[in-house]
Amino acid sequence: MPDTTHDPIEHLIALLARTPGMGRRSARRAVLRMLMRPQEAMLPLAEALVEAARAVRPCETCGNLDAQSPCGICRDARRDRHLVCVVEGVADLWALERAHAHRGLYHVLGGTLSPLGGVGPEDLSIRPLLARIEAGGVEEVILALPATVDGTTTAHYLTDRLKPTGVAVTRLAQGVPMGGALDVLDEGTLAAALRARRPI
Numbered sequence: 001m002p003d004t005t006h007d008p009i010e011h012l013i014a015l016l017a018r019t020p021g022m023g024r025r026s027a028r029r030a031v032l033r034m035l036m037r038p039q040e041a042m043l044p045l046a047e048a049l050v051e052a053a054r055a056v057r058p059c060e061t062c063g064n065l066d067a068q069s070p071c072g073i074c075r076d077a078r079r080d081r082h083l084v085c086v087v088e089g090v091a092d093l094w095a096l097e098r099a100h101a102h103r104g105l106y107h108v109l110g111g112t113l114s115p116l117g118g119v120g121p122e123d124l125s126i127r128p129l130l131a132r133i134e135a136g137g138v139e140e141v142i143l144a145l146p147a148t149v150d151g152t153t154t155a156h157y158l159t160d161r162l163k164p165t166g167v168a169v170t171r172l173a174q175g176v177p178m179g180g181a182l183d184v185l186d187e188g189t190l191a192a193a194l195r196a197r198r199p200i
Contacts, residue, residue: 009031009035012027012031013027013028013031014027016030016031055067057069058108059071059073059074061074061132062074062093062105062106062107062108063090063106063107063108063109063110063125063128064090064093064106064108065090073097073105073106074105078103079103079104079105080103080104080105081104081105081137081138082104082137082138082139082140083102083103083104083105083138083139083140083142084104084105084106084107084129084132084133084138084140084141084142085102085104085105085106085107085141085142085144086106086107086109086129086141086142086143086144086145086158087106087107087108087109087144087145088108088109088110088111088112088145088146088151088154089108089109089110089111090108092144093106093108096144102142102144104142107125107128107129107132108125109124109125109126109129109145109154110123110124110125111123111124112124112145112146112148112150112151112153112154113150113153113154113157114150114153115153117150119150121157124154126158126161129141129158130161130162130165133162133165133167134165138167139167139168140167140168140169140170141158141162141167141168141169141170142170142171142172143155143158143159143169143170143171143172144171144172145171145172147174147188147192155171173196174189174192174193174196175189175190175192175193175194175196
């Protein structure tokens with residue numbers, strides 16, 4: 001592979017292509033667009049990247065990313081402090097916030113348990129979660145973990161660890177999405193939907 005570090009355009013394309021969902025072709029188009037208007041598009045982006053790299057850090061309480069710690073969510077007095085929603089990563093927290101689906105607090109695990117991948121309980125932010133619960137005030141922990149083998153393993157592990165604390169442990173319902181036709185859903189989704197049925 002040729003060395004692109006001496007060509008500023010190729011170097012920029014190579015760096016952008018490393019970002020998730022970008023790819024080399026998309027990176028090339030983005031760079032071309034920015035280079036056509038560097039004052040309006042490129043320089044503000046460069047300044048914002050430097051500012052974010054210097055200022056943004058994980059929240060010491062929940063693990064969210066913010067320019068302050070504790071983060072804005074943890075500092076928000078309007079939040080229901082009796083509810084803590086446990087998520088795999090910051091992207092999941094942001095998704096729930098975009099949906100305005102949760103008005104409590106969060107806890108970012110930083111992954112899921114994966115025996116095959118070598119990820120154990122000590123590799124995740126489980127101890128800080130237990131410390132938050134033991135400090136008092138939390139009445140319910142919502143496990144908003146992925147519907148995967150590792151997500152399910154993590155949910156079972158956390159349920160066992162949280163049981164002695166006396167807090168209610170709930171999990172997101174899994175099943176048929178809004179507008180979803182039954183004949184295109186996989187068997188696991190259909191089975192989960194049947195298990196999560198409720199009276200109407």
